[in-house]
Amino acid sequence: MSTPATSVVRYSRFFSLRKARTVLDYGAGTLRNAMYLAGQGFTVYAADVPEQVKVLRSHPGAATLAGLLEVGDLVGSRLGADLVLCTYVFNIILTRAQRKLYLDNIVANLRPGGYLLIEVNSRREEIGCGSAFQHYHCCDDKARSYTHDEFDRLLLPYNFQRICHYYSTHALAAIYQLRSEKAVT
Numbered sequence: 001m002s003t004p005a006t007s008v009v010r011y012s013r014f015f016s017l018r019k020a021r022t023v024l025d026y027g028a029g030t031l032r033n034a035m036y037l038a039g040q041g042f043t044v045y046a047a048d049v050p051e052q053v054k055v056l057r058s059h060p061g062a063a064t065l066a067g068l069l070e071v072g073d074l075v076g077s078r079l080g081a082d083l084v085l086c087t088y089v090f091n092i093i094l095t096r097a098q099r100k101l102y103l104d105n106i107v108a109n110l111r112p113g114g115y116l117l118i119e120v121n122s123r124r125e126e127i128g129c130g131s132a133f134q135h136y137h138c139c140d141d142k143a144r145s146y147t148h149d150e151f152d153r154l155l156l157p158y159n160f161q162r163i164c165h166y167y168s169t170h171a172l173a174a175i176y177q178l179r180s181e182k183a184v185t
């Protein structure tokens with residue numbers, strides 16, 4: 001089995017302790033994270049673009065998943081997941097419209113109080129085309145890296161609150177929680 005993303009290994013126990021058992025791995029790639037979490041007893045849905053889902057249907061581990069979904073299925077699926085994984089996906093989505101759809105689908109499939117784990121490349125020296133805020137609004141059609149401040153600004157309108165983050169030499173990982181009407185525990 002290929003090595004899971006560092007943040008997934010680092011935080012899987014935290015999610016277990018918070019009873020976040022149902023996971024949507026959104027942009028699952030080769031299923032490295034989905035297989036790891038399924039092996040830890042999580043109930044895992046994996047979603048990706050249709051071409052990748054076609055490949056994954058013959059993956060030996062696919063049968064252990066709760067479901068394998070194409071991105072389009074997520075628009076109406078309302079999974080009520082406890083956790084959405086987004087590792088090395090958001091930074092490769094090239095257009096603003098696709099990024100918005102990605103975030104809309106996360107919120108539609110996450111229960112109130114659920115968690116979003118994001119891991120992306122982060123190179124501090126990469127400046128972009130101006131301020132972080134400007135970048136989101138003017139630099140379309142480029143893969144890029146992010147800082148936690150940029151994610152805070154992106155995710156606040158979706159009612160996400162960052163609860164922790166860390167930087168490694170090349171990456172940023174952060175956990176956000178979707179606020180619920182009731183007090184979040």
Ligand SMILES: C[S@@+](CC[C@H](N)C(=O)[O-])C[C@H]1O[C@@H](n2cnc3c(N)ncnc32)[C@H](O)[C@@H]1O
Pocket residue numbers: 005026027028029030031032033047048049052071086087088089092093098102
């Ligand atoms: C760099 S791979 C990361 C895969 C996996 N998350 C991991 O950490 O190993 C990016 C994945 O995102 C998928 N992807 C690209 N655009 C996407 C989109 N708009 N919505 C969902 N998945 C997307 C790709 O097909 C690919 O499987």
